[in-house]
Amino acid sequence: MKELTYNQDDLICALATGWGASALGVIRTSGIGAIEAVSRIFSRPEVLNEAPGHTLVYGYIIDADSGKQIDQVMAAVFRAPRSYTGEESVELSCHGGVPGLKAVLEALNKAGFRDAGPGEFTMRGFVNGKLDLTRAEAVHEIVTARTGRAHDLALHRLSGAVETQINLVKGSLVRIMSALELQLDYPEDEVGDEILPLPEEAGAVRAKVEDLIATFRAGRLYQDGIxxxxxxxxxxxxxxxxxxxxxxxxxxxxxxxxxxxxxxxxxxxxxxxxxxxxxxxxxxxxxxxxxxxxxxxxxxxxxxxxxxxxxxxxxxxxxxxxxxxxxxxxxxxxxxxxxxxxxxxxxxxxxxxxxxxxGEGFGALEDEILMRVRGGLSIGELSGSAVIDSRRQRDLLMRTSEALVHVEEGLSLNAPLDVIAVDVREALDCLGEITGDVTSADILDTMFSSFCVGK
Ligand SMILES: Nc1nc2c(ncn2[C@@H]2O[C@H](COP(=O)(O)OP(=O)(O)OP(=O)(O)O)[C@@H](O)[C@H]2O)c(=O)[nH]1
Ligand SMILES: [Mg+2]
Missing domain, CATH: 3.40.50.300 (P-loop containing nucleotide triphosphate hydrolases)
Incomplete structure (x- = not known):
């Protein structure tokens, strides 16, 4: 696997909330030694250094050179692996307001933190096994959702709805694969033909994949709108x-x-x-x-x-x-x-x-419009089910489905088993890429770079 563009060993920091006047501005930090590094610019370094994970420490961020107070903050302490990134982390709740937040970020830079790139916190969470790629994408989708319904669907994905469906499909494919491998390893009489998977089994798996692909239109409808x-x-x-x-x-x-x-x-x-x-x-x-x-x-x-x-x-x-x-x-x-x-x-x-x-007839007009834009989709059907919203995931599911067509054909035409196994492997690889089990650094870079900084 190629090296990721982001160096995983650095200490990183970023503003996680928006720039502008607000009551609070939250600055995230992460990396090995993050707590100690923050303590160098904190008014109560010992207390911060000794704080257990998931506790809050009150204090001031101070300028390391002049000793001047920069802002009064609450520092939330997270110890590895129990944090969003899976690494040691401090989240500083500062006062909102651009000059103050900039000054705190500058102080963090001086203490050894570099500015995080887009999506870098979530990427570290993924690399450290805190969330799979479908959940990582859901984080982005939640933040960019424009309506309550889009938000609900993305939240459902964050709780693993898509991952669960993918894993179910993967489970069925692994069973087909092991039957094929058993037959390949012991070709002669030892195992009978009856353990060979039937074309219908591959067909059933493909139907599940197709169902997920079909939800993509709904996902885009609620995320992109019309x-x-x-x-x-x-x-x-x-x-x-x-x-x-x-x-x-x-x-x-x-x-x-x-x-x-x-x-x-x-x-x-x-x-x-x-x-x-x-x-x-x-x-x-x-x-x-x-x-x-x-x-x-x-x-x-x-x-x-x-x-x-x-x-x-x-x-x-x-x-x-x-x-x-x-x-x-x-x-x-x-x-x-x-x-x-x-x-x-x-x-x-x-x-x-x-x-x-x-306003006469307006309600009926709205119903007519909704019926047209939703097409065959019913809201009842959508709620509670996993809805795909990512083009990346949809494309991989389509490749999975194509590979499964070949598996089905191969099984019904009694094609050589090693040829069928190649197609099953291709389908499994595509599914693995969706959740991130099999992923190249390029894909990760492209995916996370669409995130905003601080996520
Ligand atoms: N009685 C009645 N008058 C309406 C109705 N809809 C619009 N009007 C009137 O029709 C006139 C034109 O309405 P607009 O909404 O400006 O029409 P428009 O299609 O935007 O017109 P342009 O911008 O010039 O192309 C206004 O005087 C409205 O008050 C309606 O349903 N009933
Ligand atoms: Mg007009």
Whole structure:
């Protein structure tokens, strides 16, 4: 295995909380000798050095040269291996505020700590066997979750939901592998054919792998979210509907055609799915160059949408070209008939009736949107099960599944056992890479470098 870029022997430190004014700022340190090194800049060095693990010590961080007090802190002491990194560690709860935190970090640098790289604390935890890679990735996913549901799913992964599923699959494969090996080692009469695994056994394992792959879409939906764009003719009520989604008067609404000249983005949680919502410039034959540019930019946003809501002014009625669009239909566009409080005309077939002014039909519209973006996924099915959110894990599961197709074929066609064993080994290696049993330094470097510093 290649050397990791991060030197594991160094003492490291980093701010684990955000930079800015806050009541507390937590600085993490880790490494062999971390407690002693912190004690060199601590007002009560003996107390800190003798503190048992999982205790708090109150004191001041002091400038080693001048003896000047830098900040009043609570030092949380962790002794190896009972810490996040598995190493000796001190976590300093300082006062929040940029100058003070910078001064404490400088004092730590002078005491022998170097600044930690992105994800370095979690990487040490992984290297020291505190958590597997699926849990390490979950740490990142928890911190970057934008809605409660995304957070819950990531927390479930942190508690080992994915690891458990992978280990179950691995267990079944190991059984298949040992049966093959037994047959290879004692080929003649000693073991009968009946111990050979059946193609159906490999098929059952592959089905489990496929189930996990299928959860990836849900994982991404809740972590990345989707883009929904409102479009339609001027004055149709796009901005009114946009504001209704956000529950605030964010976009200007007026009876003047062409009020919105540019696109406006905001985000909203729809039943736990982070949605980037766009209000855009109304579509009409404009001659004003600024408005034309707004319409052009808005159409770019429309092309990048996961779902387009096309709003028709129900009071004015649908224009010819709109009726044509509605008739041709398109799965990614949801047509909405707005201003039903004024309109006497019923909407054309398949067009959703609402009033952005009174809110009538809005609940049903939200349900329709959720049904479309979730597709076949049901929330009931998702809760409690392991959901894959990492592209890395998904790609490895796909490789596992491909290898298992070969195993199944090999077993049903009575292929040479050593050939089948190679495919089983490939599947096992992929699974091992997911949890981190088999991992190259390059993969670790790439994975942890997407983390932020202090994790
Ligand atoms: N009665 C009624 N009026 C509405 C409804 N929705 C919007 N309006 C009114 O229609 C006018 C245009 O609404 P906007 O939300 O500004 O329309 P828009 O599509 O954003 O228009 P542009 O930005 O010009 O493209 C405003 O006077 C709104 O108050 C509705 O459901 N019922
Ligand atoms: Mg508008």
């Amino acid at each position: 883009r929904i764009v409102l479009t339609g003719a001027t004055n149709a009520g796009k901005s009114s509907l946009f504001n209704l989604f956000l529950k605030e008067e964010r976009s200007i609404v007026s009876e003047i055609h062409g009020t919105t000249r540019d696109y406006i983005e905001s985000w909203v949680s729809m039943d736990g799915i982070p949605v980037s919502l766009y209000d855009t410039a109304g579509l009409r034959d404009a001659d004003n160059p600024v408005e034309l540019e707004g319409i052009r930019r808005s159409s770019d946003v429309v092309s990048a949408a996961h779902l387009v809501l096309y709003i028709v002014d129900g009071q004015a009625g649908a224009r010819e070209d709109e009726l044509e669009r509605i008739k041709t239909g398109n799965g990614e566009i949801l047509y909405i008939w707005n201003k039903i409080d004024l309109s006497s005309e019923p909407p054309p077939e398949g067009v959703f009736p609402i009033s952005a002014l009174t």
